[in-house]
Amino acid sequence: MDDPFAEPTDTREAILGAAFHALCEHGYADLTIKRIGEAFEKSPSLVYHHYDGKDELLVDLLEFLLEGFETTVAGDAFDLPPRARLDAYVAAMTDPNGVDDERAPDGRFLAAMVELRAQAATDEAYREHFDRSDRVFRRFLERSIREAAAEGRPDGRGIEEGTAPGGADVDPAAVAETLQTLSIGAMVRRSTTTDREWTGAVREEASRYLSRTLPAVDPDA
Amino acid sequence: MDDPFAEPTDTREAILGAAFHALCEHGYADLTIKRIGEAFEKSPSLVYHHYDGKDELLVDLLEFLLEGFETTVAGDAFDLPPRARLDAYVAAMTDPNGVDDERAPDGRFLAAMVELRAQAATDEAYREHFDRSDRVFRRFLERSIREAAAEGRPDGRGIEEGTAPGGADVDPAAVAETLQTLSIGAMVRRSTTTDREWTGAVREEASRYLSRTLPAVDPDA
Numbered sequence: 001m002d003d004p005f006a007e008p009t010d011t012r013e014a015i016l017g018a019a020f021h022a023l024c025e026h027g028y029a030d031l032t033i034k035r036i037g038e039a040f041e042k043s044p045s046l047v048y049h050h051y052d053g054k055d056e057l058l059v060d061l062l063e064f065l066l067e068g069f070e071t072t073v074a075g076d077a078f079d080l081p082p083r084a085r086l087d088a089y090v091a092a093m094t095d096p097n098g099v100d101d102e103r104a105p106d107g108r109f110l111a112a113m114v115e116l117r118a119q120a121a122t123d124e125a126y127r128e129h130f131d132r133s134d135r136v137f138r139r140f141l142e143r144s145i146r147e148a149a150a151e152g153r154p155d156g157r158g159i160e161e162g163t164a165p166g167g168a169d170v171d172p173a174a175v176a177e178t179l180q181t182l183s184i185g186a187m188v189r190r191s192t193t194t195d196r197e198w199t200g201a202v203r204e205e206a207s208r209y210l211s212r213t214l215p216a217v218d219p220d221a
Numbered sequence: 222m223d224d225p226f227a228e229p230t231d232t233r234e235a236i237l238g239a240a241f242h243a244l245c246e247h248g249y250a251d252l253t254i255k256r257i258g259e260a261f262e263k264s265p266s267l268v269y270h271h272y273d274g275k276d277e278l279l280v281d282l283l284e285f286l287l288e289g290f291e292t293t294v295a296g297d298a299f300d301l302p303p304r305a306r307l308d309a310y311v312a313a314m315t316d317p318n319g320v321d322d323e324r325a326p327d328g329r330f331l332a333a334m335v336e337l338r339a340q341a342a343t344d345e346a347y348r349e350h351f352d353r354s355d356r357v358f359r360r361f362l363e364r365s366i367r368e369a370a371a372e373g374r375p376d377g378r379g380i381e382e383g384t385a386p387g388g389a390d391v392d393p394a395a396v397a398e399t400l401q402t403l404s405i406g407a408m409v410r411r412s413t414t415t416d417r418e419w420t421g422a423v424r425e426e427a428s429r430y431l432s433r434t435l436p437a438v439d440p441d442a
Contacts, residue, residue, distance in 0.1 A: 027343040118339030120413035122248040174422035185406025192341035201395035
């Protein structure tokens with residue numbers, strides 16, 4: 001993946017960049033403000049000046065990265081057709097190191113995300129972040145699903161009753177929640193097990209699910 | 222859920238029971254051998270005698286619980302028809318407190334599992350456990366999928382070429398990996414966010430996926 005902190009514009013970004021690199025290197029449990037300070041090129045005491053502890057810093061890092069994703073999505077930086085975009089999203093979460101795209105997150109980053117996400121089981125600040133984060137990714141997926149459903153139609157818009165098997169009765173939001181849940185599960189399995197045999201099966205089944213489901217999705221729902 | 226440690230048969234089980242209850246109460250980060258000792262009715266020093274640290278104890282707890290699941294499954298204690306068993310599995314992982322079944326794991330237990338699973342991102346002993354654990358659950362799901370696919374056939378066995386849409390070309394193992402990945406994602410979302418609106422959508426889409434996929438699964442594959 002591109003380094004999101006290659007050109008920090010202020011002290012906050014420089015600190016977050018140091019935290020990002022230290023997190024990918026040491027993992028959550030072994031990360032300390034001291035280690036972040038060591039990865040920080042200016043005075044480590046500046047880190048203590050800005051943040052009360054490592055969790056406050058890491059939640060700010062998560063927010064910064066999420067804002068970056070929102071900016072990327074809003075700017076249409078994903079220059080893929082909607083259906084290909086959905087397949088690429090599942091692939092990036094399932095087998096990040098097998099994806100030949102410099103924008104795909106790498107394995108160490110996703111493993112760190114899994115560790116931070118687990119903090120939300122007991123920490124309110126992390127939980128609020130992941131509530132917001134899941135909404136952002138859900139909206140991205142839902143928009144892509146509406147576009148992919150419209151793409152398959154002759155007029156590029158809604159479908160007439162009865163033209164799809166069982167009618168156009170599938171809610172695009174429900175498909176988005178399902179892809180989102182599957183992707184989180186893939187990211188967690190990928191980061192917490194050694195076995196990789198399942199990754200191809202999950203990508204193929206997600207693709208089959210989309211191919212069967214998109215014709216029944218009403219893009220105007 | 223039933224307390225798997227209601228009647229410990231030896232000191233190991235008594236210690237694991239104390240750890241289980243302390244883990245559900247305090248969460249992983251705040252769990253200490255001292256707190257496990259306090260939840261243990263005999264001498265806390267016995268805990269130190271049996272285990273070198275909290276992670277060694279918790280990996281042994283995970284193994285014990287997994288062996289309990291394997292015994293339950295081997296004994297056919299899940300007295301549900303195969304298709305209902307699959308829906309119940311997804312439901313228990315997605316919305317444990319909404320499942321009216323005393324065998325379903327409760328929310329605090331699943332949250333603790335998510336925290337322990339995150340340790341596998343950096344700890345080899347946890348990683349080995351979750352590799353094994355994923356294989357056990359995958360085999361349970363795969364067997365249920367084969368049985369559910371056979372159940373839908375007039376003769377209860379394999380299908381002839383061409384009788385299912387696209388032929389019987391779906392590998393039951395691939396469907397099992399997908400359900401397993403979706404269930405892990407659901408468990409993680411459930412434990413790390415406050416939003417619950419997605420749970421119904423995921424259960425419905427998983428059910429629709431199974432209904433569309435099972436006719437194309439060859440139970441003898």
